[in-house]
Amino acid sequence: MVPHLVPRQLVWLCRRQVACARGASVQHRTWAGVSGAPSLLSPWRATVTSPLVCRSSSSTPPSAPKVVLTQERYPVTRLPFSVVSEDDLAAFARIVPGRVITDPEVLEASNVDWLRTVRGCSKVLLRPRTSQEVAHILRYCHERNLAVNPQGGNTGMVGGSVPVFDEIILSTALMNEVISFHSVSGTLVCQAGCVLEELSRYVEERGFVMPLDLGAKGSCHIGGNVATNAGGLRFLRYGSLHGTVLGLEVVLADGTVLNCLSSLRKDNTGYDLKQLFIGSEGTLGVITAVSIQCPPKPRAVNVAFLGCPGFAEVLQTFTTCKGLLGEILSAYEFMDAECMWLVTRHLRLASPVQESPFYVLIETSGSRAGHDAEKLSDFLDQVLSSGLVTDGTVATDQMKLKALWALRERISEALSRDGYVYKYDLSLPTERLYDLVPDLRARLGSRAKHVVGYGHLGDGNLHLNVTSEAFSPSLLDALEPYVYEWTARQRGSVSAEHGLGFKKRGVLGYSKPPEALRLMQQLKALLDPKGILNPYKTLPAQA
């Protein structure tokens, strides 16, 4: 019933009466394209100025309340590391001349996470340019028993990227050179401090794409992405960094440079050491360079933004989508109505479709526009006529694609403007992915401002977020361990992609058995016997 798309031109618009749709019960539906003549029922325009997110606590308005020190809010005790002395500063000045920052104003942005929930009190930030400088710094710190907090773009969600006490901040910001790019294989080798969005631009100009993409792309560093095993928006298509990262250069706690910066797709010579560091949140070593496999840039990209009447329909749309879009499906994201309310309210983005209980963003990426359009058209035809989807819009134009993506990518930013955010990032069986959201709404009642659910449905990953005017210990008590226990009962993960950092390190046991925890602690002791690397993070405090 939906008009078939003209191949290679997936910019289309139609208005349809439900009378012609099989089994439909709604009286009117719109199906509005994001370009071409405006739809009467969906007057949305791509008025977003820039959908790119630049997360940095330094851009916080001066009126924002000061963030409470982590050591005051949480029960945590400083470990017996040395305190940075004048002699240490002089030594650092010899290693990274002119790049030893002690100005409290400048340090402020690096002591506070972008969510403004945790705050360290580091007195010094170092900005090395090379792996050798990182090695010198760590060798020195190891000898002096000085704790170090490696920091990339400081866009982490779990307090892993800022100091808890006075750890030295080791920033990768000046390590931002592309080392090599192979234009046939698509292998990119670069320093750890390259910003993801800049790398994306770099490889896209050469006919490839980065295998990962995430809302924080404008600020996050590739080294931090690897250190946290970032998932993000392309995981469904290109998989985990454990598969796409080909090699790493890592500086170990004692300053040893471990060069596993291979550019080979396959290498089975001994244990795959790089895997240890992917997702270890800077607690086992400092990643200084990354070799990563970039897939070819798809010639045709389409984004459909759809409204669904319920979560059951979101799930059925996903099943239909997998069958009909097959290998061209590159993202299947969902968000609930409260998410849409937050992005339209706090960020002034406009919804492109009629108000719905749920929204789905589907991306296709393929090599032949005509074929992709035909597959997408058949899919849309089916989900509309069966009532799984009640309204939607499709975009192929780059600006409009970005605008549609912004609705999903900027939810996190909108939440942070809503108040204090309690963030949960859960892996759950897809069929139960949303159950916890209404459950929590009932449980928390008016104590919460908003309880929202969104995320990477295709990967079984729910971002569950609760907001309140300010941090409330009693609200936290109502949330935890309730959320973790609920998740553990479903045999889910209490951190699907954010990692554990500082804020979640105590909940590892909900997803991993004691034998695993013990082995993790042994690995930490082997690789960082003095525990100087990103202390108070990832692993629970030892009794």
Add this chain to the structure above:
Amino acid sequence: MVPHLVPRQLVWLCRRQVACARGASVQHRTWAGVSGAPSLLSPWRATVTSPLVCRSSSSTPPSAPKVVLTQERYPVTRLPFSVVSEDDLAAFARIVPGRVITDPEVLEASNVDWLRTVRGCSKVLLRPRTSQEVAHILRYCHERNLAVNPQGGNTGMVGGSVPVFDEIILSTALMNEVISFHSVSGTLVCQAGCVLEELSRYVEERGFVMPLDLGAKGSCHIGGNVATNAGGLRFLRYGSLHGTVLGLEVVLADGTVLNCLSSLRKDNTGYDLKQLFIGSEGTLGVITAVSIQCPPKPRAVNVAFLGCPGFAEVLQTFTTCKGLLGEILSAYEFMDAECMWLVTRHLRLASPVQESPFYVLIETSGSRAGHDAEKLSDFLDQVLSSGLVTDGTVATDQMKLKALWALRERISEALSRDGYVYKYDLSLPTERLYDLVPDLRARLGSRAKHVVGYGHLGDGNLHLNVTSEAFSPSLLDALEPYVYEWTARQRGSVSAEHGLGFKKRGVLGYSKPPEALRLMQQLKALLDPKGILNPYKTLPAQA
């Protein structure tokens, strides 16, 4: 110029005169389909009885010469492990009643690798059925300081799967149960001893495929695949096991059961321990169960088998293919003329195309037959008219697909019938992938029976094989370290996918720096302090 394919019917046949091809210089070419009316110039029929390989040294004809003991052929000294006593046998009989094998006839097949190049002298083989039994066995062996050789299908290429001396063989053959399969997500959880081909059949009946496939599928166990980080024929499409394996259950050297058998696509709670065991060849722990992500079964599969006039054309065909087939490309394999000679001679397979210096096998897997056929047709049109390809055949029918695949998959088997095989499995820059083959032919002259090159071109992986009538130390001296030094100069890997096992453990240093080797040794000491797990394998002998 090539006739466009009828969508959904990619079984076709045509005969063409080169006069109509742009820039072609050959006088006659054939383009023969594998079904339909036979081509006059390509009288090939799919007469192969079964393209499936069942590798087992027990099927060796009785006339085959006895394999020399490893300890006699190689300079290796037994480490001071205990020797299995009658008391030990009694203890094992209590742990795995009726499944303690000491009959020398039965042990023979497990003491010798399928290539018949190495031979241990184990006196006992244990066949546990459960992880708990494996845990009991290892706890006992750890206490008694008894060395253990974990064994799956015994299809390894580097002597990793058989004992070197009298290690106890711990077979996973009876651990062959599927534990669970999720029919929506495609997540398979199974015991380690499941045979890959049987798993393939199981998941294919449910609309999915295994993310890996290899020539040894009829015998190899999934646990062994994971332990060796097997690459194989689907790597190009579905990537490494480091990305597709979701969870593992592993029994550690001291009998601790490490349950990381998650079925979640994303889980960032602490270090990703399972990664340590993928590719560690049974030296860090015994994999007892695997959770793996199976992709949806493609609705349409095509295989094209093409002849190319030179290696430069093989490379250009690959570039063309990536551009035009895009996301439906699932394999790009190549073999040289000598490989074809070996499979036609030793296995009596028939070549489907005219004699060519090189052959390429291309597989597409997609969700829509018509679209895929159109893409493939455009690709074939382009490579034929430009002279990159001189002859070829295309199949869609399951039996004929398998027959074409057999030409590539059974090369290894054909080689083993040609004499003693010196096997090299190298990762190299694609543009230099074949250079070493003619180089070695010139270097070795008549000392070698055959020097052949084939492999996974799409992954930069060359299988370089040399045969001689019998093992010859002087031929080995001419090959090694020459091949390794040549590879190291290209910054390649001396083992792309086979691992190091016993035969390659001394060459790790050609692809990894000393710091990496040191860390590997530390990990081994941490996880297996007595060194009882698969000793003499993977890591070089310590000074």
